[in-house]
Amino acid sequence: MTRDYPVSSIRLPHDLPLDSGQVLSDAEIAYESYGVLNEARDNAILICHALTGDQFVASEHPVTGKPGWWDRMVGPGKPVDTDRFHVICANVIGSCLGSTGPASMASDGQPYAMRFPVITIRDMVRGLVGLLDELAIERLHCVIGGSMGGMQALSLAANFPERAGRVLAIATTARHSAQNIAFHEVGRQAIMADPAWSNGDYYASETSPDAGLAVARMAAHITYLSEDGLTEKFGRRFQDRPDGAPGAKSFGFDADFQVESYLRYQGSGFTRRFDANSYLYITRAMDYFDLAEEHGGKLAQAFGGSEARFCIVSFDTDWLYPTAESRHIVHALNAAGAAVSFVELSAPFGHDSFLLDVPALDRVVAGFLSQ
Amino acid sequence: MSQHLRPDLAVIAEAIAPGARVLDIGCGDGALLKTLRDSKGVDARGMDIDAEQVAGCVAHGLSVVQGDANRDLTDYPDASFDYAVLSQTLPMAKRPDLMLDELLRVGREAFVSFPNFAHWRTRAALLLGGRMPVTRALPLTWYETRNIHHVTVDDFRELTRLKGCDIRGCWFFAGERSLSATAANLRAEFAVFHLAR
Numbered sequence: 001m002t003r004d005y006p007v008s009s010i011r012l013p014h015d016l017p018l019d020s021g022q023v024l025s026d027a028e029i030a031y032e033s034y035g036v037l038n039e040a041r042d043n044a045i046l047i048c049h050a051l052t053g054d055q056f057v058a059s060e061h062p063v064t065g066k067p068g069w070w071d072r073m074v075g076p077g078k079p080v081d082t083d084r085f086h087v088i089c090a091n092v093i094g095s096c097l098g099s100t101g102p103a104s105m106a107s108d109g110q111p112y113a114m115r116f117p118v119i120t121i122r123d124m125v126r127g128l129v130g131l132l133d134e135l136a137i138e139r140l141h142c143v144i145g146g147s148m149g150g151m152q153a154l155s156l157a158a159n160f161p162e163r164a165g166r167v168l169a170i171a172t173t174a175r176h177s178a179q180n181i182a183f184h185e186v187g188r189q190a191i192m193a194d195p196a197w198s199n200g201d202y203y204a205s206e207t208s209p210d211a212g213l214a215v216a217r218m219a220a221h222i223t224y225l226s227e228d229g230l231t232e233k234f235g236r237r238f239q240d241r242p243d244g245a246p247g248a249k250s251f252g253f254d255a256d257f258q259v260e261s262y263l264r265y266q267g268s269g270f271t272r273r274f275d276a277n278s279y280l281y282i283t284r285a286m287d288y289f290d291l292a293e294e295h296g297g298k299l300a301q302a303f304g305g306s307e308a309r310f311c312i313v314s315f316d317t318d319w320l321y322p323t324a325e326s327r328h329i330v331h332a333l334n335a336a337g338a339a340v341s342f343v344e345l346s347a348p349f350g351h352d353s354f355l356l357d358v359p360a361l362d363r364v365v366a367g368f369l370s371q
Numbered sequence: 372m373s374q375h376l377r378p379d380l381a382v383i384a385e386a387i388a389p390g391a392r393v394l395d396i397g398c399g400d401g402a403l404l405k406t407l408r409d410s411k412g413v414d415a416r417g418m419d420i421d422a423e424q425v426a427g428c429v430a431h432g433l434s435v436v437q438g439d440a441n442r443d444l445t446d447y448p449d450a451s452f453d454y455a456v457l458s459q460t461l462p463m464a465k466r467p468d469l470m471l472d473e474l475l476r477v478g479r480e481a482f483v484s485f486p487n488f489a490h491w492r493t494r495a496a497l498l499l500g501g502r503m504p505v506t507r508a509l510p511l512t513w514y515e516t517r518n519i520h521h522v523t524v525d526d527f528r529e530l531t532r533l534k535g536c537d538i539r540g541c542w543f544f545a546g547e548r549s550l551s552a553t554a555a556n557l558r559a560e561f562a563v564f565h566l567a568r
Contacts, residue, residue: 341425341433341435343437344437360422368432371433
């Protein structure tokens with residue numbers, strides 16, 4: 001995967017210490033920003049992206065040409081109002097949209113590939129805090145994230161409590177469950193089973209493990225949707241033939257069903273914009289995430305030092321990070337005496353609800369940011 | 372300050388000390404919390420079971436948790452709050468006696484307001500009409516109401532005695548009108564008690 005589009009980025013002037021004990025030198029953090037930073041430098045909002053997200057939260061994606069992934073939420077007059085706030089969104093380390101990751105060049109001029117150190121959610125946050133240091137932003141008005149972005153928001157609150165006045169964590173968890181890890185392992189095995197993966201050393205080769213990465217994405221994509229959502233969208237409907245003939249059973253293994261066709265499309269589209277090794281590293285970081293474990297086994301201790309206001313939002317159809325996980329976080333925040341709001345919103349789209357049209361979420365986000 | 376508040380909430384808002392930490396259980400649209408925050412500098416938190424109410428509160432910048440008071444009060448450590456408020460929610464509790472214990476565990480003091488089932492209108496509806504009362508204070512039919520434990524002023528006093536609660540104050544209302552304590556069990560539609568242990 002080569003990058004042939006410009007990104008704005010900052011190179012951190014210091015080594016990044018990692019949870020593994022290794023360090024990441026010359027780390028580059030690619031980011032986008034919107035709205036004006038005020039003179040007091042206290043109107044900044046950091047948005048943390050999800051597993052396969054990127055810094056293009058409200059601007060056109062340079063590869064796909066699609067609008068920003070949270071375009072509906074971020075912009076002038078929108079819930080995260082860029083007329084009021086200076087919004088920053090950075091690509092996490094380990095990813096592949098301009099921040100240092102496995103596809104980046106190591107000091108020997110060769111891509112890191114599997115020599116890239118295994119990172120954690122906290123390591124990603126260290127990179128983000130490094131960026132804030134370089135941007136001379138001491139304290140964020142708010143850190144916001146959904147899914148893996150929510151993990152980063154919680155991790156920032158726990159490990160750098162002085163850096164954010166508000167923490168908004170949506171459709172997320174404080175720890176990856178066995179089921180979460182299991183789904184990720186399916187994805188990783190799909191990638192590593194692709195002969196083109198070549199132990200991660202495919203950057204100079206003609207082929208890359210697109211087939212494996214597409215399967216990984218297909219499996220993961222199912223976990224982002226609800227059963228009712230899939231049924232409503234596709235049911236058992238057949239896909240029309242390429243020649244326009246109405247769909248029917250082919251008694252073969254083409255994409256007979258619309259849902260198959262949809263997943264194949266999602267999978268192959270994904271390989272155009274994402275690096276397979278990044279997928280391995282970032283899913284690993286999520287699997288290692290257990291905020292309580294980092295803080296003596298007690299989640300409440302993770303938030304002991306926090307003066308921040310918290311808002312935790314879950315969705316009733318999200319079975320990837322179900323409401324019980326959010327309640328677990330709320331329980332800990334209450335025990336720590338933190339100011340916390342929590343609401344389970346009703347939306348039909350499963351885990352992906354946080355990215356989609358849920359007007360109640362817009363109201364909650366706008367209200368929480370304005371307080 | 373509290374001209375728009377329901378009368379029971381208005382006396383509670385009046386009685387709460389400025390700057391206190393308050394948990395309003397069953398906070399609904401957050402009217403009390405908002406008043407306390409805006410006019411008394413109170414660290415005001417809420418809990419409500421209804422997601423839409425909670426979303427509305429958060430949209431107003433209030434710290435409110437969606438939860439079931441029968442279950443989720445255990446999240447809070449002892450004496451986390453100066454005051455725990457339970458307004459018009461007691462009859463919906465699975466076990467009002469245990470709820471009272473929880474109120475005075477998470478709060479050093481508590482305010483409890485409830486509709487008085489011994490109000491003369493209620494008595495009349497049952498005695499003369501022979502039907503479950505549907506009144507101004509209890510507007511829903513027996514099959515619609517979420518109240519599962521109707522309570523009277525005298526019953527509540529008895530419960531506080533059994534629990535060893537100290538009654539710091541009580542207020543009685545008929546509609547918007549404030550009443551004296553005389554024959555409150557017959558005359559009051561609503562009661563508010565200020566309790567401590």
